[in-house]
Amino acid sequence: MQIKVLVAYASRYGSTQEVAEAIAITLRENGLVVDLEPMREVKVLEGYTAVVMGAPLYMLHWHKDARGFLSRHREALRDRPVAIFALGPFxxxxxxxxxxxEQLDEELAKFPWLTPIAIEIFGGKFDPAKLRFPDNLIAILPASPLRKMPASDIRDWTAIRAWANDLAMQLQPALPQ
Ligand SMILES: Cc1cc2nc3c(=O)[nH]c(=O)nc-3n(C[C@H](O)[C@H](O)[C@H](O)COP(=O)(O)O)c2cc1C
Incomplete structure (x- = not known):
């Protein structure tokens, strides 16, 4: 049986997209057929065995595309294994x-029908020079935790690939070993 997985992502500055790409590559290395798409462009989930959703946390909330994706595809997501990741900490x-x-759990609690097979937080990337409005203003507010924060990238690629490998093991029990 062919297992087809959709890796759907949302990203403002590209760091979550890069994580989604690494996850898609790892799933493919494990023999799965994988499509990679921005969440907002996904029309239907028909034909996918499982869905991986990844989006960053912004201002205590999960990216709005992720919330929109869950609302739009509620019926289809209820019938399929769904794995979730979010980027956040610097x-x-x-x-x-x-x-x-806690921020992610609070967001997911708004979708009580959702029963993910995996939920993970990965470290994020921060580059003050690349911020656009309104993030650039938020970052310089006197009370902002981002104020004067240097650029950083704590994405752990080993942990990201390990998570995707585990996921592949969960999704492919029917494939010949
Ligand atoms: C203005 C701003 C607000 C953020 N708010 C949060 C937050 O509330 N919680 C969190 O864990 N990370 C927060 N982050 C970190 C982002 O989730 C992190 O930078 C992530 O890698 C961004 O993903 P992207 O490059 O795909 O847009 C924030 C980042 C910025 C720039």
Missing amino acids: HDEEEDWKEAR
Whole structure:
């Protein structure tokens, strides 16, 4: 049986897109057929065995495209395995990971019909020089935690690939080993 997976992502500055690309490559290396698409361009989920959704956290919320995707495809997502990831923390600090997970859990609680087979937070990327309006203004507000923060990228590619490998194992029990 061919297992076809959609990796659907939302991204403002490209870092989540790059993670989605790495996940798609890893799933393919595991023998799965994978399509990679921005969430907002996905029309139907027919033909996909499973869906991987990835989007960043912004201002305590999951990217609006992710919330829109869940609302639009509710019926189809209820019938399929769904794996979820979000990008967020800039610092590898326990408190930051905990807060990001709480933010994502709060968002997912708005979709009680959703029962993901996997949920993961990956570290994010921050480049103050690339921020566009209104993020560039938010980043310089006196009370902003982003104020004077240097550029950083704590995406852990080993952890990202390991997560995708685990996911492939969950999705492909029917494939010959
Ligand atoms: C203005 C701004 C607000 C952010 N707010 C949050 C947040 O509330 N929680 C969080 O965990 N990460 C937050 N982040 C970090 C982003 O999720 C991180 O930079 C991510 O890698 C961005 O993904 P993208 O490049 O795909 O847009 C914020 C980043 C910016 C620039």
